[in-house]
Amino acid sequence: MTHFKVLFHVDEMKKWPLVITNTRNLISELNHSLLDVEILANSVAIKYLMTNDHDDEKIEKLMELSKTVRFCACGNSLESLKIDSKDLFNFVVVVPSGVAELTIKQHEGYAYIKP
Amino acid sequence: MTHFKVLFHVDEMKKWPLVITNTRNLISELNHSLLDVEILANSVAIKYLMTNDHDDEKIEKLMELSKTVRFCACGNSLESLKIDSKDLFNFVVVVPSGVAELTIKQHEGYAYIKP
Amino acid sequence: MTHFKVLFHVDEMKKWPLVITNTRNLISELNHSLLDVEILANSVAIKYLMTNDHDDEKIEKLMELSKTVRFCACGNSLESLKIDSKDLFNFVVVVPSGVAELTIKQHEGYAYIKP
Numbered sequence: 062m063t064h065f066k067v068l069f070h071v072d073e074m075k076k077w078p079l080v081i082t083n084t085r086n087l088i089s090e091l092n093h094s095l096l097d098v099e100i101l102a103n104s105v106a107i108k109y110l111m112t113n114d115h116d117d118e119k120i121e122k123l124m125e126l127s128k129t130v131r132f133c134a135c136g137n138s139l140e141s142l143k144i145d146s147k148d149l150f151n152f153v154v155v156v157p158s159g160v161a162e163l164t165i166k167q168h169e170g171y172a173y174i175k176p
Numbered sequence: 177m178t179h180f181k182v183l184f185h186v187d188e189m190k191k192w193p194l195v196i197t198n199t200r201n202l203i204s205e206l207n208h209s210l211l212d213v214e215i216l217a218n219s220v221a222i223k224y225l226m227t228n229d230h231d232d233e234k235i236e237k238l239m240e241l242s243k244t245v246r247f248c249a250c251g252n253s254l255e256s257l258k259i260d261s262k263d264l265f266n267f268v269v270v271v272p273s274g275v276a277e278l279t280i281k282q283h284e285g286y287a288y289i290k291p
Numbered sequence: 292m293t294h295f296k297v298l299f300h301v302d303e304m305k306k307w308p309l310v311i312t313n314t315r316n317l318i319s320e321l322n323h324s325l326l327d328v329e330i331l332a333n334s335v336a337i338k339y340l341m342t343n344d345h346d347d348e349k350i351e352k353l354m355e356l357s358k359t360v361r362f363c364a365c366g367n368s369l370e371s372l373k374i375d376s377k378d379l380f381n382f383v384v385v386v387p388s389g390v391a392e393l394t395i396k397q398h399e400g401y402a403y404i405k406p
Binding site: 070072103104135137141157158159160161163164165167168173175 | 404
C-alpha cells in the first residue's frame with residue numbers, strides 16, 4: 062500500500078476555504094492509501110485557527126478535519142501577531158517556525174501544495 | 177541525460193498568462209534534457225481550458241503547448257462548478273482529484289512550481 | 292548533522308516582505324544544521340532586486356541576508372522587462388531561466404516554499 066504524505070501551506074486568510082475543500086477532496090480520493098496530511102498555517106493565516114470566531118459551520122468543518130489532518134501554526138507568527146497559543150483551537154499544534162516545518166516535512170518526503 | 181519532471185499548479189484564472197510563459201521558458205531552457213511537464217488546473221482555473229473562449233492567440237498558444245505539455249483538469253472542480261468535461265479542449269485530461277494528482281506526481285519525483 | 296536545502300520562490304512584488312521574514316526565521320530556527328537557502332525571483336518580482344530603490348532599511352536587510360542566502364534572478368524575466376543585470380544588486384546571481392532553476396534545485400533535493 063502506497064504511503065502518501067502531504068503538506069498544505071496557507072499564509073493568507075482568503076485561501077482557507079480552498080485549503081479546506083482541497084484537503085477534503087484529497088482524503089476522499091486517497092482513502093485507500095496510507096495518508097498523512099498536515100496543514101501548516103503561518104503569517105496572518107493563523108488567525109483562522111483562533112477560537113474567537115463563532116461561525117458554527119466553519120468550526121464544525123475544522124473539528125471534523127482535525128480527526129484526520131494535523132493542523133500546525135507557526136510560533137514566530139503567533140509572537141509577531143501577539144496571539145496567545147491558548148486562543149487557538151486545542152487541536153492545533155504550535156511549531157517553532159512554520160518555514161522550518163515546511164522544510165523538515167519535505168525533507169521527510171511530504172509533497173508540498175500551496176492552494 | 178538528466179530526466180526532469182515538472183508540475184505546474186494553477187488555481188486562479190489571473191495566473192494563466194504567467195503559467196504559459198513559465199512553461200514555454202522551461203521547455204526552451206531544458207530542451208536538451210528528457211523533460212516531462214504537466215500543468216494541473218483546479219478550482220476556478222479550469223475555466224481557462226473551456227472551448228467557449230474565442231481568443232485566437234490564447235487558443236493557438238495552448239494548442240502549441242499541448243504538443244509537449246500534459247494539461248490536466250480536476251474532476252472535483254468540474255463537478256463543483258457544473259462544467260461538462262466535453263466543454264474542455266480535447267487535449268485536456270480530466271483527473272479525479274487535482275490535489276491527489278499533485279500528491280501522486282510529486283511522489284513520482286516531479287518538481288512542484290506554483291506561479 | 293542534517294543538511295537542509297531550501298528554495299523560496301517569489302514572483303510578486305508584494306510578497307517580498309513575507310519572503311524576507313520567512314527566510315530570517317528559517318535561518319534562525321535551523322542554524323544548528325547545515326543549511327543552503329536560495330531565493331529565486333522571477334516575473335515582476337525581480338524589480339525588488341534593482342539598486343534604484345533607496346529604501347535604506349530594505350537594502351540593509353537584503354545585504355545582511357545576502358551573506359547567508361543566495362539571491363537568484365530569472366534571465367528571461369530581465370529580458371522581458373528590459374532590465375539590465377547591471378542594475379541589480381551585485382550579490383544577485385542571474386540564472387538563464389527561473390523555472391528551470393526551480394526544477395533543477397528541487398531535483399537536487401531542495402524543499403520548495405512559495406510564500
